[in-house]
Amino acid sequence: MTSAKQALIGTAVVVAIAAVDNYIVIESEPSFENMTWLEPDTFLMGSDKGMPDESPTHEVSLSGFWIDKFEVSNADYAQFIAATDYITDSEKAGDSMVFEFPGEQPILNFNPLDWWDLVMHADWRHPQGLTDSIEDKSDHPVVQVSFADALAYCGWLDKQLPTEAQFEFAARGGREGEIYSWGNQPLHRTEAVSNTWQGTSSAEQQRQDGYQTTSPVGSFPPNDYGLHDITGNVWEWVSDWYHPEYYSMSSSTDPTGVAEEQSIDPADPAIAKRSIRGGSFLCRDDYCSGFRVSARMPAKPSASANHTGFRCVKNTSWTESVLSQLN
Numbered sequence: 093m094t095s096a097k098q099a100l101i102g103t104a105v106v107v108a109i110a111a112v113d114n115y116i117v118i119e120s121e122p123s124f125e126n127m128t129w130l131e132p133d134t135f136l137m138g139s140d141k142g143m144p145d146e147s148p149t150h151e152v153s154l155s156g157f158w159i160d161k162f163e164v165s166n167a168d169y170a171q172f173i174a175a176t177d178y179i180t181d182s183e184k185a186g187d188s189m190v191f192e193f194p195g196e197q198p199i200l201n202f203n204p205l206d207w208w209d210l211v212m213h214a215d216w217r218h219p220q221g222l223t224d225s226i227e228d229k230s231d232h233p234v235v236q237v238s239f240a241d242a243l244a245y246c247g248w249l250d251k252q253l254p255t256e257a258q259f260e261f262a263a264r265g266g267r268e269g270e271i272y273s274w275g276n277q278p279l280h281r282t283e284a285v286s287n288t289w290q291g292t293s294s295a296e297q298q299r300q301d302g303y304q305t306t307s308p309v310g311s312f313p314p315n316d317y318g319l320h321d322i323t324g325n326v327w328e329w330v331s332d333w334y335h336p337e338y339y340s341m342s343s344s345t346d347p348t349g350v351a352e353e354q355s356i357d358p359a360d361p362a363i364a365k366r367s368i369r370g371g372s373f374l375c376r377d378d379y380c381s382g383f384r385v386s387a388r389m390p391a392k393p394s395a396s397a398n399h400t401g402f403r404c405v406k407n408t409s410w411t412e413s414v415l416s417q418l419n
């Protein structure tokens with residue numbers, strides 16, 4: 093037996109032992125580095141107490157899948173760009189959406205839509221425009237990436253974007269029927285468990301969780317499945333086309349969303365939208381609350397913004413993934 097195969101079988105043994113738990117992590121296998129295996133399971137998706145598009149609560153069964161423990165970072169995305177010379181959609185367009193913080197005065201009649209600007213030369217290397225850089229943010233989540241930019245990265249690694257069902261199952265971490273990835277305690281009554289918007293001014297929120305915009309991935313505690321920032325920090329692209337009534341018609345087994353031509357956002361019906369999940373540093377208890385595990389948001393797939401990133405999944409069975417390491 094070659095030493096290489098011995099090493100691989102060693103990895104497989106680690107997998108077999110760890111699989112006794114509901115989720116596992118293979119730290120020593122590059123293909124699955126910083127990924128967690130989630131066993132096939134059935135869960136209650138959605139909420140009857142949230143927004144209308146989160147209802148009805150319904151039972152969904154999922155095959156097992158691997159999911160990234162962290163949001164994809166700038167360092168991760170830089171490796172992809174270096175290997176492929178890929179050009180993102182915002183680089184092609186020459187501009188992208190940036191949230192302009194309103195300063196230190198408390199915000200009255202908070203409406204984030206008032207604060208978004210199309211900024212020249214904002215892209216993944218310059219999340220807020222040319223005055224900004226990722227030079228000291230290599231461990232922050234990549235942002236200013238469109239749906240296609242996210243999909244291209246995952247495809248480069250032979251991975252996929254999660255479905256909405258996979259994302260919500262992962263975000264719940266086994267907490268059936270609960271509101272947040274950490275339980276039912278409202279954000280303002282907990283320690284800083286997630287990078288969100290807290291308070292009524294930029295200065296106030298910085299004092300409370302330490303970050304006005306993105307935080308390095310993994311800065312906050314993981315959920316019960318070992319996933320960091322699965323709520324908060326940045327919104328994350330998922331693979332489903334958005335439909336506000338999808339839960340009334342979705343498959344109960346591995347649902348993947350409606351077809352593109354069926355997608356509709358009632359607020360902007362002319363454009364088919366993808367879904368984003370998990371909320372961002374701009375969400376707070378009384379606005380957006382996208383960090384609720386059942387919260388859904390439509391997003392224009394060609395658009396990018398400085399509050400949206402992603403993570404990948406790998407839709408291969410546990411047995412196949414172990415065998416692939418032995419071949």
Ligand SMILES: [Ca+2]
Pocket residue numbers: 287288289290297298301302303304305373
């Ligand atoms: Ca914050």
Ligand SMILES: [Ca+2]
Pocket residue numbers: 163321322323324325326327328370371
């Ligand atoms: Ca997130």
